[in-house]
Amino acid sequence: MAIIQGKYLRGSVGNYAFRKVGNRNIIQSKPGRGTVRQTEATQESSAEFGLASTAGKMLRYAFGNLYGYEYDGRMMNRMVRTLTEVIGKDDRPRGQREIARGDISRLKGFEFNAAAPLRNQWKLTPEARMDEKGTIRVSFPSFVYLKDLTPSSSCSYCIIKAQVIAFDFKNSRYKSLGEEKLEVKLITGRQEATEWTFESDVPEGCLLLVGFSLKYYRNNNGILEIVQDRSKHSSTEIIG
Template identity: 25%
Template structure:
């Protein structure tokens, strides 16, 4: 892959060179590669097939997770979210110590490896909300919650220029990666002014299935607004909103520890 430096960028194919535009700029690459049928059948490419199967599984799992939190991601995500989440989901799959290569999966992997994942790399939760909080998951009751003591917004929230208000949001999801289904819920504070007035104590909780046997995910986020003539508008279309996975409970232990 090479960058185009000409005055007029090219698009299309000339000979064995393909010219195209990506987020990284105008690029050029040579045509070629191994025939698809050989990769699918040749014993020499068994590792390639195994890696491809697990990469595809990671992409599908990442899409399901994004769909479960879609309402939150509409206002807090970056353009590389899909590739970043697929990469980290692949690490979860590769942590599966039960299945053979090529058949490793999220269920038998370590979903907790996603803890701390930032959905908007341009506005990290860790660098946006400094107020202490407790994120807990209770499998028995199916309650996922975030508790935040009272805090002074101007001291504990790193607000972008132009922001006058903010909101704290939490969402939880119970995800069945095999059936490709989920149960989710969300909660949010009121729109709060970014000033020196202490907030009330916040207890944000959502409910999923009690005694679930599926992985559970809890996210926490901050949204910013600007007040204009008494109305609140999302600031910069959510470019500064933060959202991260703050607690994860993977598959529960089988009875008897088996």
């Protein structure tokens, strides 16, 4: 059944569906039952899209506290597209491919908020590596905030965070290996180099991803408030 809302119809009548897109009323025909037949290739594509979508949802939830659920409007689509590229690098036949067998490095540099990419917020490059003992080390060099950061005039603090998460994409599970943070007063001229270590208690078959975030704050009578400037919101990136 369709209803009239203002100048537009909403809902369906017979084999037609009515919906609003922008300022236009769109009419679409609906396929009849049993008339849509998927080819094998279509089924394989659908399965891989579902795999990428499920993995994307898991990534968004896993890193949610890190990026504070501040993201651009196309983040979910960008993530699914990137994960589809990861899967595409598995050299097995379509329908058998997995994220863990693909090129996971394609996630490196993924920005949760393209409106405020981390590379635009400072001139440093955080790094993540695993040493010979299996310890995960996340580091960034020393910096001078007036030179290497780009806060707005209202900012008085920044908080830098890193989180390491082990993902079992095949079984849709993940485990956080820890989170570290550094609060920096922006009146300080120089911040020394920082390195955080995480013990790699990694379940078998898991892949490790490291997220890094930079958020700007102002001091309002002793209470830190995130700066409500879209270009400064929660810059969070997967760095390795």
